[in-house]
Amino acid sequence: MKRFALIGAAGYIAPRHMRAIKDTGNKLVSAYDINDSVGVIDSIAPESEFFTEFERFYEHAWRLKRTSDHKLDYVAVCSPNYLHQAHIAAGLRLGCDVICEKPLVPTVECLDDLTSIERETGRKVYNILQLRHHQAIINLKNKVASEIVEHKHDVELTYITSRGKWYMESWKGDPRKSYGVATNIGVHFYDMLHFIFGKLQRSVVHFNNECKAAGYLEYEKARVRWFLSIDANDLPEVIKGKKTTYRSITVDGKEMEFSDGFTDLHTVSYNEILEGRGYGLEDARHCVETVEYIRSSVVSRVENDEGHPFLETLNR
Structure with a gap:
């Protein structure tokens, strides 16, 4: 049984990590967050220590490090994006392997x-x-990998996840802390595209503001038009008032059905890590490069058929 600490225990994604720790037969020993709304711990790891000051959390972990029977094995990082690097470094220096949410x-x-x-x-x-x-x-x-004749697939990625007014008042609405919409809600889709279609060869940004972004990505085996948004006004008319999220990926005009199967993916990820098959820093390099380039790009005019269809609505 491995012993875990969790940084960012009050965040949206933290319960998935807590459950993954428990469901893989391991123990949450210590948790930290500046906010104390962490009652979910009671149903998952009621004996876990909890701290609202990082210094006290770190000192506790350091004391555990000095005893081989109680030292931590892993630190899970679920803190705001801009703190990931510092919290990962702290976990490594405590002698732990670190599991971090995206964007890394x-x-x-x-x-x-x-x-x-x-x-x-x-x-x-x-x-x-x-x-x-x-x-x-x-x-x-x-x-895609088994295709005898290689060709570039036409892919359309649309992800709209409505967020209320709280979003812009939180750290997520501050691009210095979240790194913007394309990074905060898009990074795992860019990783997915690389995972399926190979290396990125070209990237163009067609629209970018505080709540939505769109562009074109060309991979070894795909041409991708993408649109990401947290604005409920961008939802298709057929689902407005019924659903708050719209996720669509089409490949060569055919919808890829993957709305189900998300429930336990964090637990699967933890299992893979614990078995020595987790994804490390080099695995994340491609999507980090992609979002860094998108953030630094100047918005360009749409050429040929590279624009996402939703851009027409924005430009009216």
């Missing part, structure tokens, strides 16, 4: 810094890239 870090330079700390400490960082474990995505990857 904002830039390749940050990724290289963590690689250096891995070498210094002898510990390892794992990124949660859960879509790589989704069976529908694995099936598509295998189908």
